[in-house]
Amino acid sequence: PQFVGDTIQVRFVQSSNGCCGDAAIDSVAIAEAPSCPDPNNLLVSNVSDTSASFSWVAANNAQVNQFWFGPAGFYQGTTTTGGTQVNLGTATSINIDTLDPQTCYDFLVRTACGPGDTSMWVGPIQVCTQCAAISAPHYENWDNLVAQSKDV
Numbered sequence: 001p002q003f004v005g006d007t008i009q010v011r012f013v014q015s016s017n018g019c020c021g022d023a024a025i026d027s028v029a030i031a032e033a034p035s036c037p038d039p040n041n042l043l044v045s046n047v048s049d050t051s052a053s054f055s056w057v058a059a060n061n062a063q064v065n066q067f068w069f070g071p072a073g074f075y076q077g078t079t080t081t082g083g084t085q086v087n088l089g090t091a092t093s094i095n096i097d098t099l100d101p102q103t104c105y106d107f108l109v110r111t112a113c114g115p116g117d118t119s120m121w122v123g124p125i126q127v128c129t130q131c132a133a134i135s136a137p138h139y140e141n142w143d144n145l146v147a148q149s150k151d152v
Contacts, residue, residue, distance in 0.1 A: 103128065109122050
């Protein structure tokens with residue numbers, strides 16, 4: 001904001017140190033900072049066999065955080081139609097407790113700062129749920145065990 005309306009010069013200098021010939025600079029672009037920055041610090045925690053918690057840091061001017069998750073590999077870019085999208089308002093975390101055991105999922109997050117003003121989708125970040133606990137029927141009748149002793 002301190003340079004709005006000013007003319008800014010950008011200079012490129014080659015320091016040859018006596019070794020190299022000409023240099024060329026090809027395609028330089030200077031862009032303004034995005035009005036709706038990408039979320040960052042994506043974190044997965046509390047992963048169990050059927051749930052996981054997700055959190056991130058959103059832009060200060062975020063009006064809506066959008067969360068998108070699905071089976072690993074579901075995200076294919078702009079043509080993806082799978083997975084589940086959730087609008088979270090200004091919340092920057094979510095706990096999903098409907099996951100399948102021993103399954104990997106991808107998740108992405110983006111921020112909407114206003115109508116038509118969204119960040120890029122950040123991710124996918126992959127998380128794999130743990131194996132489900134199993135309980136096998138087991139019975140041992142220790143009551144009928146006959147103690148044996150051996151004299152030494």
